[in-house]
Amino acid sequence: MKKQIAVIPGDGIGPEVTAQSVKVLDAVAARFGHEFSYTYCLMGAAAIDETGSPLPLETIDACLDADAILFGAIGHPKYDNDPSAKVRPEQGLLQLRKALQLFTNIRPVSAYAALRHLSPLKDKQLEGVDFVVYRELTGGIYFGEKTLSADGTEASDGCVYTRAEVERIAHLAFAAARQRRGKLTLVDKANVLETSRLWRRVVQELATQYPDVAVDFLFVDNAAMQLILNPAQFDVLLTENLFGDILSDEASVIAGSLGMLPSASVGKRTALFEPIHGSYPQAAGKDIANPLGSVLSAAMLLDHFGMTEEAALVRTAVDWSVNAPFVSKDIDPVNFYFTSTIGDLLADYVSGRAAEDTN
Numbered sequence: 001m002k003k004q005i006a007v008i009p010g011d012g013i014g015p016e017v018t019a020q021s022v023k024v025l026d027a028v029a030a031r032f033g034h035e036f037s038y039t040y041c042l043m044g045a046a047a048i049d050e051t052g053s054p055l056p057l058e059t060i061d062a063c064l065d066a067d068a069i070l071f072g073a074i075g076h077p078k079y080d081n082d083p084s085a086k087v088r089p090e091q092g093l094l095q096l097r098k099a100l101q102l103f104t105n106i107r108p109v110s111a112y113a114a115l116r117h118l119s120p121l122k123d124k125q126l127e128g129v130d131f132v133v134y135r136e137l138t139g140g141i142y143f144g145e146k147t148l149s150a151d152g153t154e155a156s157d158g159c160v161y162t163r164a165e166v167e168r169i170a171h172l173a174f175a176a177a178r179q180r181r182g183k184l185t186l187v188d189k190a191n192v193l194e195t196s197r198l199w200r201r202v203v204q205e206l207a208t209q210y211p212d213v214a215v216d217f218l219f220v221d222n223a224a225m226q227l228i229l230n231p232a233q234f235d236v237l238l239t240e241n242l243f244g245d246i247l248s249d250e251a252s253v254i255a256g257s258l259g260m261l262p263s264a265s266v267g268k269r270t271a272l273f274e275p276i277h278g279s280y281p282q283a284a285g286k287d288i289a290n291p292l293g294s295v296l297s298a299a300m301l302l303d304h305f306g307m308t309e310e311a312a313l314v315r316t317a318v319d320w321s322v323n324a325p326f327v328s329k330d331i332d333p334v335n336f337y338f339t340s341t342i343g344d345l346l347a348d349y350v351s352g353r354a355a356e357d358t359n
Ligand code: IPM
Pocket: 074, 075, 090, 093, 094, 245, 276
């Protein structure tokens, strides 16, 4: 198969981790006879430095033309401590999500046996953890009207959801639950927020179309606690934009490191694949970042192409590297492998070169 992939390395460790995914994708292409071509695009602080805009028009065009997008990370400390900055790197990602109508962000979470010691949770809580967060990505408080009074003493962020926005992601979440263990949990704050009551009403209505899916409802404060107390109870977690952002970072402690978690953002146009971690500026350029969140995002990209055997092989390679262990500094601060070495090892495994030597 011939595929065109838009690659947006972005900021901080983004370029380093993305480069490892490209190595792995090249190894997949060679082994399975595919042809992947890459168009490199600017976004975030890197794009502001070069063009003045966090999302140049050429990037949007290249993404619209591509079969999928592989994205690294976004953000730079020089903007974080300047609340008055008019242009911010993150605007690039938010605008791209909106431009491509990537309304659903899918974040799978599982616990690796070999990484259990890194999680602050006890073994018994990590047993059987396997859930996925369906986070709404183009609505809610991220995109509502923002105001700041002239004297700077009052600010507001509006939170708006429409029935249609809730319905389209809820259908995807129900469908996912059906393919998995048949359980869907809506996380909201329906005891306080009108938008949450809309979510609850819509999900209750849709539930009648999915009688094989068991639905329950959790307030977000309770959900934050349950995620730590008993994460194995969850199958599909459906939630709005801000709650999903917060809960998925919380959930990453289960996997042992934020660097392990991948995501897929899907909608009406080209789908985008990115690790859930940020730009980790302290590690940028040091070859110490964990590339597995990005490589697992590339596996989700392969699934999206219908290349399930290829995706499974990439996941097997990741499991193999974690068990070996060929792991980065976040996982083992003493005996760690460099980002680029892990990428080489994974690509070798996928090519079939490492398998015979090490297994
Ligand atoms: C994420 C990130 C983004 C978000 C930021 C960088 C805008 O935290 O993808 O989770 O808040 O959505």
